[in-house]
Amino acid sequence: MNKTARKSRTGARRSVTIKDVARYAGVSPMTVSRVVNGGQYVSDTTRQTVMQAVRQLGYSPNLAARNLASARGERMGLLYGNPSASYLSEFLVGALDAATRHGVQLVLEKCEMTPTASRRAVRRLVAGGVVGVVLPPPLCESAVIRTELQTARMRIVAVAAGRPPADTMCVSIDDFAAAREMTRYLLALGHTRLGFIKGHPNQTASEERWRGFTAAVEEHGNLPAPRVEQGFFTFRSGLDAARKLLASEPRPTAIFASNDDMAAAVMAEAHRHGLEVPNDLTVVGFDDSLIAANIWPGLTTIHQPIAQMAGEAVDMLVAAVRGGRRGAAAEPVHRLVAHELITRESAARPKSAAA
Amino acid sequence: MNKTARKSRTGARRSVTIKDVARYAGVSPMTVSRVVNGGQYVSDTTRQTVMQAVRQLGYSPNLAARNLASARGERMGLLYGNPSASYLSEFLVGALDAATRHGVQLVLEKCEMTPTASRRAVRRLVAGGVVGVVLPPPLCESAVIRTELQTARMRIVAVAAGRPPADTMCVSIDDFAAAREMTRYLLALGHTRLGFIKGHPNQTASEERWRGFTAAVEEHGNLPAPRVEQGFFTFRSGLDAARKLLASEPRPTAIFASNDDMAAAVMAEAHRHGLEVPNDLTVVGFDDSLIAANIWPGLTTIHQPIAQMAGEAVDMLVAAVRGGRRGAAAEPVHRLVAHELITRESAARPKSAAA
DNA sequence: CCCTCGTTTGGTATCGCTACCATCCCCCGA
DNA sequence: TCGGGGGATGGTAGCGATACCAAACGAGGG
Known part of the structure; x- marks a missing residue:
C-alpha cells in the first residue's frame, strides 16, 4: 500500500543498507563505509559504535553497489592447463569459495602451453575484464604465460610452484x-x-x-x-x-x-x-x-591441501588488487601451507x- | 581532453558503457538496454542497429550496475554433495563457464544429504542472494533438498537424474x-x-x-x-x-x-x-x-558430457530466472544430451x- | 595568541544500469 | 475526419556504495 513496499521488486525483504546502519549508529554513511572497509581515520569509539550497529542489524555490504562505486571490476581469472586432472576439482572448489567470499567473479580460461595459445588466452582474460590471475600447476611454471600476463599488467599468484620466481606471489607446500x-x-x-x-x-x-x-x-x-x-x-x-x-x-x-x-x-x-x-x-x-x-x-x-591453497591464492590476489589500488605496493609474498x-x-x- | 576520461580512477581503459553504445547507435540507453536484455517493444531495424553497435564496440554489460539497478542478485547456486568425485571437476568447469557467459555469479555450497544439513545449506544459499540452484547427482534425487529449495522459491535444475520428477527442470543422458x-x-x-x-x-x-x-x-x-x-x-x-x-x-x-x-x-x-x-x-x-x-x-x-550438461543446466536456470521475472512461466524442460x-x-x- | 597541521567526520557526485512513466507515432474503426 | 489503442522510444530517478573534497576540531610551534 505504501510505495516503499511497492518499490521492492521481488516482494522479498529489503536488505539492510549502509544508511540503515549509519542512522542506527548515529553517524554518516561515509563513516560506516570507512569502518567496514577498515579505513584509517576513525576514532576507536566511533568504530565500536558502528561495529555494534553492523552486528545488531546483520548488515552485509551490497557487493554490486560496492563494485560499481569503486569501479573495480573485480574479476579474477583462473588459467588452467592440463593439471593432473583430479587436481582441478578441488582447486576449483577452493578458488570459487574464496571468490564468493570476497564477492569477486571467477573467470575460467583453458590454455595450452604454447605461446600462441597463451597469448590468446590472456587476451580473452583481458577482454573479460580480469585484473588478476591464479595459476595452478603446471601453468605457473611457464615463463611465456607469466610474461604475457605481466605485459597485460595482471597480478598473478602461482600455486604449487616448487621454486617460484622471487617477483611472483605464490602459495605452495614445501x-x-x-x-x-x-x-x-x-x-x-x-x-x-x-x-x-x-x-x-x-x-x-x-x-x-x-x-x-x-x-x-x-x-x-x-x-x-x-x-x-x-x-x-x-x-x-x-x-x-x-x-x-x-x-x-x-x-x-x-x-x-x-x-x-x-x-x-x-x-x-x-x-x-x-x-x-x-x-x-x-x-x-x-x-x-x-x-x-x-x-x-x-x-x-x-x-x-589443494582447496585451501587455491583459496589462499585468491585471497592474496584480492588483497593485492585492493591494496594496489590503495597504493600499498606490497612486495610479493610466498606463502607456505602445511602438507601431511x-x-x-x-x-x-x-x-x-x-x- | 574531456573530463570523462580523467574521471577514470584506475587510469586504465574505461570500458564501454551502455551510453557509448546508445550514442553510437543513435538511440537512447533505454533502447539499448531493451535490446540487450531481449525485451519486447523494439522494432527489428532498431534491434539490428543496436546489436551491430554492441558488436562493433565490444560492449559487455557491467554486472555490478545491472544487479544493483535491477535488484536481482543474479547468483546461481551449485549445491554439491558427494558426487563420484571426479565428476565435480568437469561439472564445475562447465557450470562456471556458462555462468561467466551469462554474467552470473556461481555460489558453491556443500551439503550432506541429511535434512538438517540441507536446510542449513539452503539457508546459506538464500542468504547469499541465490535465486536458482543446479543440483548435480546425487543431490538431485533428494526429495528433502528439492522441497527445501522449492519452499525457498528457488528455481532448480537437476542434472543426470535417471527419472526426474515431471515438475523439475532437468538435463541428463538417456x-x-x-x-x-x-x-x-x-x-x-x-x-x-x-x-x-x-x-x-x-x-x-x-x-x-x-x-x-x-x-x-x-x-x-x-x-x-x-x-x-x-x-x-x-x-x-x-x-x-x-x-x-x-x-x-x-x-x-x-x-x-x-x-x-x-x-x-x-x-x-x-x-x-x-x-x-x-x-x-x-x-x-x-x-x-x-x-x-x-x-x-x-x-x-x-x-x-558432464561439462556440457552442467553448462546447459546453468543456461536453463538463467533462462528460467530471466524469463520468470518477465512473467513467461515456461513449463519445466527435460533435456537429453547424447552419450557415447x-x-x-x-x-x-x-x-x-x-x- | 594566532596559525598551521593532522585527525576525524560529513556532504555530494557519481558508478552503469534498469524500473517506471510519459510520450510520440502509426494504424484502425466509427 | 477524429479518437482510441497499442507498439516503440525517451526521460528521470534511483539502486547502495565509495571517491573526493570540505569542514570542524584539538594540539603544538612561533
Missing part, C-alpha cells in the same frame, strides 16, 4: 620437506633398495621433490644407490618408468613416485609382474589426488626386514 | 539407452555369462541403467541368468560386489559395473584373484570419469569364444 619426510618414512620402515620416479623436468616442484628424496637418502647414509627413472607426471609415463624399475636387479623394495598418477601406474605394473602391493613392493605417491583412495590398496601419499603424510595400505615393511 | 547399448556391445563380443553391479538404490539413474541392462539381455534372449550384485557407486562397495561375483560358479566372463569407480574396484579385485583383464575377464563401467583412463587397462565405459560408448582396453572377446 615440496622438499614433504618428499624428505616421505623418504624418511620409507627408510624407517626398513627399506634400503629404493626406487624413485621423477616428475616432469620442466616443473620446479619435480626437482624439489627429487632434492627432498636425495636429502633423506644422504642423511641416512650407508644405502645402495637408489634406482631413478624419469617420469612426466602422467599415468603412461609412470608405466614406462615402473617397467624399468621393476626389471632392474636387485629390484627395489619401495618405489616413490613423484605423483599419485604415476604411483598408480607402478601399482598396475607391479600387478602385471605378479607382485603384490605392499607385501612384495611398497609404493608411495605424492599429491593425495582422488585416485589415491580409489585404488586398491589405497595409496600412501603426501596430502596437499597420509598412510594407507600401499606401504609396509620390506619382506627381508619382516622375515 | 541412462536406459546407454546401458542397453553397452550391454549389447558385451553380447556382441560374444559374452554370455554376464555380471552386473547395480548403482546406489536411491538414485533413479541406477535403476535406469539396470533396466537398460536387462532390456538388452532380454532382447538377446537365450542367456543364462546374469549374476547381479548391489553396489553403492563407491569403490569400496564395488570391491565387495566384485568379490561375490568372482566367487560365483560359473564365473561371469564380463562384468558391467554401474559406474567407473566400481569398475575400477572390479579390476583391482580381479587382479587379486589372478585374473587378467581383459583376457580372463571383461570389465566395463559407466561415466567415463577421470579414473577410467588412468588405470591399466583403460576402462571401456559410457561417456557423459568409449572403447578402451578392458573389454575383449571371451576366451571360450576366442578359442
Whole structure:
C-alpha cells in the first residue's frame, strides 16, 4: 500500500543498507563505509559504535553497489592447463569459495602451453575484464604465460610452484620437506633398495621433490644407490618408468613416485609382474589426488591441501588488487601451507626386514 | 581532453558503457538496454542497429550496475554433495563457464544429504542472494533438498537424474539407452555369462541403467541368468560386489559395473584373484570419469558430457530466472544430451569364444 | 595568541544500469 | 475526419556504495 513496499521488486525483504546502519549508529554513511572497509581515520569509539550497529542489524555490504562505486571490476581469472586432472576439482572448489567470499567473479580460461595459445588466452582474460590471475600447476611454471600476463599488467599468484620466481606471489607446500619426510618414512620402515620416479623436468616442484628424496637418502647414509627413472607426471609415463624399475636387479623394495598418477601406474605394473602391493613392493605417491583412495590398496601419499591453497591464492590476489589500488605496493609474498603424510595400505615393511 | 576520461580512477581503459553504445547507435540507453536484455517493444531495424553497435564496440554489460539497478542478485547456486568425485571437476568447469557467459555469479555450497544439513545449506544459499540452484547427482534425487529449495522459491535444475520428477527442470543422458547399448556391445563380443553391479538404490539413474541392462539381455534372449550384485557407486562397495561375483560358479566372463569407480574396484579385485583383464575377464563401467583412463587397462565405459550438461543446466536456470521475472512461466524442460560408448582396453572377446 | 597541521567526520557526485512513466507515432474503426 | 489503442522510444530517478573534497576540531610551534 505504501510505495516503499511497492518499490521492492521481488516482494522479498529489503536488505539492510549502509544508511540503515549509519542512522542506527548515529553517524554518516561515509563513516560506516570507512569502518567496514577498515579505513584509517576513525576514532576507536566511533568504530565500536558502528561495529555494534553492523552486528545488531546483520548488515552485509551490497557487493554490486560496492563494485560499481569503486569501479573495480573485480574479476579474477583462473588459467588452467592440463593439471593432473583430479587436481582441478578441488582447486576449483577452493578458488570459487574464496571468490564468493570476497564477492569477486571467477573467470575460467583453458590454455595450452604454447605461446600462441597463451597469448590468446590472456587476451580473452583481458577482454573479460580480469585484473588478476591464479595459476595452478603446471601453468605457473611457464615463463611465456607469466610474461604475457605481466605485459597485460595482471597480478598473478602461482600455486604449487616448487621454486617460484622471487617477483611472483605464490602459495605452495614445501615440496622438499614433504618428499624428505616421505623418504624418511620409507627408510624407517626398513627399506634400503629404493626406487624413485621423477616428475616432469620442466616443473620446479619435480626437482624439489627429487632434492627432498636425495636429502633423506644422504642423511641416512650407508644405502645402495637408489634406482631413478624419469617420469612426466602422467599415468603412461609412470608405466614406462615402473617397467624399468621393476626389471632392474636387485629390484627395489619401495618405489616413490613423484605423483599419485604415476604411483598408480607402478601399482598396475607391479600387478602385471605378479607382485603384490605392499607385501612384495611398497609404493608411495605424492599429491593425495582422488585416485589415491580409489585404488586398491589405497595409496600412501603426501596430502596437499589443494582447496585451501587455491583459496589462499585468491585471497592474496584480492588483497593485492585492493591494496594496489590503495597504493600499498606490497612486495610479493610466498606463502607456505602445511602438507601431511597420509598412510594407507600401499606401504609396509620390506619382506627381508619382516622375515 | 574531456573530463570523462580523467574521471577514470584506475587510469586504465574505461570500458564501454551502455551510453557509448546508445550514442553510437543513435538511440537512447533505454533502447539499448531493451535490446540487450531481449525485451519486447523494439522494432527489428532498431534491434539490428543496436546489436551491430554492441558488436562493433565490444560492449559487455557491467554486472555490478545491472544487479544493483535491477535488484536481482543474479547468483546461481551449485549445491554439491558427494558426487563420484571426479565428476565435480568437469561439472564445475562447465557450470562456471556458462555462468561467466551469462554474467552470473556461481555460489558453491556443500551439503550432506541429511535434512538438517540441507536446510542449513539452503539457508546459506538464500542468504547469499541465490535465486536458482543446479543440483548435480546425487543431490538431485533428494526429495528433502528439492522441497527445501522449492519452499525457498528457488528455481532448480537437476542434472543426470535417471527419472526426474515431471515438475523439475532437468538435463541428463538417456541412462536406459546407454546401458542397453553397452550391454549389447558385451553380447556382441560374444559374452554370455554376464555380471552386473547395480548403482546406489536411491538414485533413479541406477535403476535406469539396470533396466537398460536387462532390456538388452532380454532382447538377446537365450542367456543364462546374469549374476547381479548391489553396489553403492563407491569403490569400496564395488570391491565387495566384485568379490561375490568372482566367487560365483560359473564365473561371469564380463562384468558391467554401474559406474567407473566400481569398475575400477572390479579390476583391482580381479587382479587379486589372478585374473587378467581383459583376457580372463571383461570389465566395463559407466561415466567415463577421470579414473577410467588412468588405470591399466583403460576402462571401456559410457561417456557423459558432464561439462556440457552442467553448462546447459546453468543456461536453463538463467533462462528460467530471466524469463520468470518477465512473467513467461515456461513449463519445466527435460533435456537429453547424447552419450557415447568409449572403447578402451578392458573389454575383449571371451576366451571360450576366442578359442 | 594566532596559525598551521593532522585527525576525524560529513556532504555530494557519481558508478552503469534498469524500473517506471510519459510520450510520440502509426494504424484502425466509427 | 477524429479518437482510441497499442507498439516503440525517451526521460528521470534511483539502486547502495565509495571517491573526493570540505569542514570542524584539538594540539603544538612561533
